Amino acid sequence: NIPDPSVRRLSAYLRQLERLAGEGTRHVSSRQLAGYIKAGDAQVRRDLALFGQFGRRGVGYEVDDLINVLRTILGTRQRQWPVVVVGAGEICHALLTYRGFRQRGFDVVAAFDIDPKKIGRTIGGVDVLPMEDCAPVIQRLEVRLAILAVPADAADETARRLCECGIEGILNFATTGLEVPEGVFVSEADITSHLEQLSFRLTSHRP
Amino acid sequence: NIPDPSVRRLSAYLRQLERLAGEGTRHVSSRQLAGYIKAGDAQVRRDLALFGQFGRRGVGYEVDDLINVLRTILGTRQRQWPVVVVGAGEICHALLTYRGFRQRGFDVVAAFDIDPKKIGRTIGGVDVLPMEDCAPVIQRLEVRLAILAVPADAADETARRLCECGIEGILNFATTGLEVPEGVFVSEADITSHLEQLSFRLTSHRP
Numbered sequence: 001n002i003p004d005p006s007v008r009r010l011s012a013y014l015r016q017l018e019r020l021a022g023e024g025t026r027h028v029s030s031r032q033l034a035g036y037i038k039a040g041d042a043q044v045r046r047d048l049a050l051f052g053q054f055g056r057r058g059v060g061y062e063v064d065d066l067i068n069v070l071r072t073i074l075g076t077r078q079r080q081w082p083v084v085v086v087g088a089g090e091i092c093h094a095l096l097t098y099r100g101f102r103q104r105g106f107d108v109v110a111a112f113d114i115d116p117k118k119i120g121r122t123i124g125g126v127d128v129l130p131m132e133d134c135a136p137v138i139q140r141l142e143v144r145l146a147i148l149a150v151p152a153d154a155a156d157e158t159a160r161r162l163c164e165c166g167i168e169g170i171l172n173f174a175t176t177g178l179e180v181p182e183g184v185f186v187s188e189a190d191i192t193s194h195l196e197q198l199s200f201r202l203t204s205h206r207p
Numbered sequence: 208n209i210p211d212p213s214v215r216r217l218s219a220y221l222r223q224l225e226r227l228a229g230e231g232t233r234h235v236s237s238r239q240l241a242g243y244i245k246a247g248d249a250q251v252r253r254d255l256a257l258f259g260q261f262g263r264r265g266v267g268y269e270v271d272d273l274i275n276v277l278r279t280i281l282g283t284r285q286r287q288w289p290v291v292v293v294g295a296g297e298i299c300h301a302l303l304t305y306r307g308f309r310q311r312g313f314d315v316v317a318a319f320d321i322d323p324k325k326i327g328r329t330i331g332g333v334d335v336l337p338m339e340d341c342a343p344v345i346q347r348l349e350v351r352l353a354i355l356a357v358p359a360d361a362a363d364e365t366a367r368r369l370c371e372c373g374i375e376g377i378l379n380f381a382t383t384g385l386e387v388p389e390g391v392f393v394s395e396a397d398i399t400s401h402l403e404q405l406s407f408r409l410t411s412h413r414p
């Protein structure tokens with residue numbers, strides 16, 4: 001069972017490798033990779049060793065090779081993941097206009113809302129559908145991932161409904177924790193908590 | 208030195224306590240608090256013990272009391288934190304229209320951009336200013352926190368410029384890691400990485 005912080009670092013290594021590949025760099029050492037992510041180079045080697053033997057002593061890792069390995073580990077090389085967004089408000093609008101998800105393996109296929117003023121609109125090429133369409137769309141398109149962008153007081157009920165439709169992974173922007181059945185995974189994205197991480201460091205960090 | 212995952216859990220405990228307070232609940236046990244966050248109740252007690260003795264055996268924690276303690280630890284009880292956003296695009300628009308930051312201790316005071324079509328607009332009561340105004344505004348309002356919402360290729364340069372103006376904490380939405388001086392803290396908020404956490408769990412979880 002790989003802990004969340006390790007998986008988070010794998011994504012961070014992948015981001016840096018994609019950037020290096022874009023700049024035409026062909027090889028990278030664990031020390032260079034560590035520098036980008038504020039992890040020690042021993043941490044980089046330990047993280048990657050969890051998944052097999054990569055890289056050669058003295059030469060380091062081949063950038064394209066390691067990108068393929070990380071994408072396979074994260075599950076985005078083998079397939080595209082259809083994603084739905086529930087709650088067609090401000091956060092949803094930013095997500096639907098963003099072009100970067102598709103090349104990283106995620107396709108936002110539909111958005112859902114309960115507000116008649118939002119239903120029927122199209123944002124970034126994605127239709128906003130009524131909540132009643134949630135179950136048939138999720139089943140027909142075999143969607144397993146959902147992004148929750150509803151107000152906090154609707155979060156629990158909406159998450160329950162999504163799990164009943166077959167959703168197994170939820171990215172949660174709402175400010176409350178979700179109660180989900182065994183086997184359903186939640187990734188917390190509450191923006192206020194990110195700001196509190198910073199205020200904590202600036203309060204407890206006595207230079 | 209408290210590790211990031213512990214600080215993240217403190218924010219999650221605070222979110223649940225705020226919700227319980229809103230529902231009129233006056234006491235909570237470590238087991239109840241653990242249930243919301245998918246941590247064990249021993250983890251809750253260990254996290255809180257890092258900061259002192261709270262709660263009483265058999266009675267649990269007093270909700271209002273623990274909220275004050277957590278806010279003090281996270282640094283949001285003692286003061287409001289002015290925040291600037293750099294990059295007045297889609298993410299910024301969602302941040303500026305959100306009303307929840309202020310009651311949690313964060314005030315977005317200005318946004319900055321380089322696009323003449325964006326400069327001079329007002330979003331959610333916040334003015335979009337040219338990048339040249341960055342240094343004087345950050346110094347005059349004693350801003351220490353910034354949210355980075357610029358494209359990846361502008362992220363490094365913008366972060367460097369913010370650190371020169373006195374910024375000490377950056378919430379980074381861009382998809383690349385930032386190189387910042389010693390004493391400057393970065394909280395990574397890349398949304399794609401959150402989705403990869405989920406695809407990893409669904410790929411490696413063999414029910």
Ligand SMILES: NC(=O)c1ccc[n+]([C@@H]2O[C@H](COP(=O)([O-])OP(=O)(O)OC[C@H]3O[C@@H](n4cnc5c(N)ncnc54)[C@H](O)[C@@H]3O)[C@@H](O)[C@H]2O)c1
Pocket residue numbers: 086087088089090091092112113114115118131148149150151152154158173174175190191192301302303304305307
């Ligand atoms: N915008 C931010 O910067 C920000 C910051 C921190 C937290 N959040 C959280 O993220 C979530 C989304 O924020 P936002 O700013 O996009 O909110 P928003 O109010 O702009 O959008 C919420 C949408 O959810 C819809 N909705 C409400 N109840 C629903 C239900 N039961 N089923 C389906 N749709 C429903 C509403 O009609 C609305 O369109 C909220 O929980 C908010 O607290 C947002």
Ligand SMILES: NC(=O)c1ccc[n+]([C@@H]2O[C@H](COP(=O)([O-])OP(=O)(O)OC[C@H]3O[C@@H](n4cnc5c(N)ncnc54)[C@H](O)[C@@H]3O)[C@@H](O)[C@H]2O)c1
Pocket residue numbers: 094095096097098100293294295296297298299319320321322325338355356357358359361365380381382397398399
């Ligand atoms: N929107 C999403 O859902 C999403 C998802 C994943 C990652 N991101 C990342 O978040 C960041 C912001 O995304 P967005 O969708 O808001 O982008 P956007 O293109 O809508 O906005 C970016 C803004 O930054 C401004 N800008 C560009 N260079 C600048 C500079 N040097 N200084 C100041 N301002 C500058 C642009 O004028 C624009 O207004 C990007 O790095 C993006 O990759 C966004």
